Amino acid sequence: EVQLQESGPGLVKPSQSLSLTCSVTGYSITSNYWGWIRKFPGNKMEWMGYMSYSGSTSYNPSLKSRISITRDTSKNQFFLQLNSVTTEDTATYYCASIVGTDYFDYWGQGVMVTVSS
Amino acid sequence: DTVLTQSPALAVSPGERVSISCRASEGVNSYMHWYQQKPGQQPKLLIYKASNLASGVPARFSGSGSGTDFTLTIDPVEADDTATYFCQQSWNDPWTFGGGTKLELK
Numbered sequence: 001e002v003q004l005q006e007s008g009p010g011l012v013k014p015s016q017s018l019s020l021t022c023s024v025t026g027y028s029i030t031s032n033y034w035g036w037i038r039k040f041p042g043n044k045m046e047w048m049g050y051m052s053y054s055g056s057t058s059y060n061p062s063l064k065s066r067i068s069i070t071r072d073t074s075k076n077q078f079f080l081q082l083n084s085v086t087t088e089d090t091a092t093y094y095c096a097s098i099v100g101t102d103y104f105d106y107w108g109q110g111v112m113v114t115v116s117s
Numbered sequence: 118d119t120v121l122t123q124s125p126a127l128a129v130s131p132g133e134r135v136s137i138s139c140r141a142s143e144g145v146n147s148y149m150h151w152y153q154q155k156p157g158q159q160p161k162l163l164i165y166k167a168s169n170l171a172s173g174v175p176a177r178f179s180g181s182g183s184g185t186d187f188t189l190t191i192d193p194v195e196a197d198d199t200a201t202y203f204c205q206q207s208w209n210d211p212w213t214f215g216g217g218t219k220l221e222l223k
Contacts, residue, residue: 045203045214060211094159102166102207103150107159 002027004095004108012089012115018082022095022108029053029076033098036069036080038091039110046091050098051078058101085115119143121204121215128221134192137218139204141185148208149187151180154217155200163202164189196222 008020022034035050049059051069059067063082071078082089092112096104120142129135139149147167152160162171164180167187179190191198199222204215 043201043217045205045217047205047212047214058210062211099165102148103162103205104152104160105162105165105171107161109159 002097002106006095006108006111012085013117014086018085020080020093022078024076029078030073034078035096035098037094040091087115090115119206119209119213121213123215123218126219128223129194130223131196132193135194137189137202139187139215144184145206145208147183148206150205151189152203153200
């Protein structure tokens with residue numbers, strides 16, 4: 001079974017970069033699609049972007065100038081970098097596997113990130 | 118962006134049937150998916166492409182709809198179904214989520 005686990009700092013200062021890692025077991029990230037989603041306080045959820053099995057990416061236009069998704073196939077990990085964060089980026093961040101380019105079938109447990117000075 | 122509108126909350130008694138709606142601001146074909154999220158847990162896929170039951174999900178859950186109006190039905194509701202239910206569309210870019218419907222049991 002596919003398992004995903006997010007890791008990274010829980011506190012980031014405004015204007016800095018947020019960097020998270022998603023470690024995948026049970027499936028190769030060179031197959032399938034892999035994405036990041038965040039859930040804000042108050043329940044709103046936002047799809048941030050995804051990376052394909054070939055390494056191509058697609059991002060939510062609302063984040064396009066600040067987001068980057070990369071990977072390390074040797075470690076079966078993919079990464080999220082979000083630049084120039086503000087307090088509005090405070091959220092729980094999830095990584096997930098994606099079927100086709102449609103829906104999220106397996107999710108990590110999530111990591112809460114607070115942006116605060 | 119495609120806005121998905123859900124009722125904020127519903128309360129039902131165990132054994133009853135409940136329908137949770139999701140209305141899209143523009144057509145999404147059948148590319149609507151449903152998730153269940155319990156407090157402190159990650160979302161879990163229930164229904165994909167409007168009406169397909171995800172692996173391991175009880176047959177008490179079903180989905181219907183196409184275009185702009187979609188429904189997740191739970192019949193009968195059990196105590197363990199207390200959760201927030203989200204819809205998500207993947208027809209229009211960017212993918213978007215509904216605001217979630219919190220299901221409470223009486």
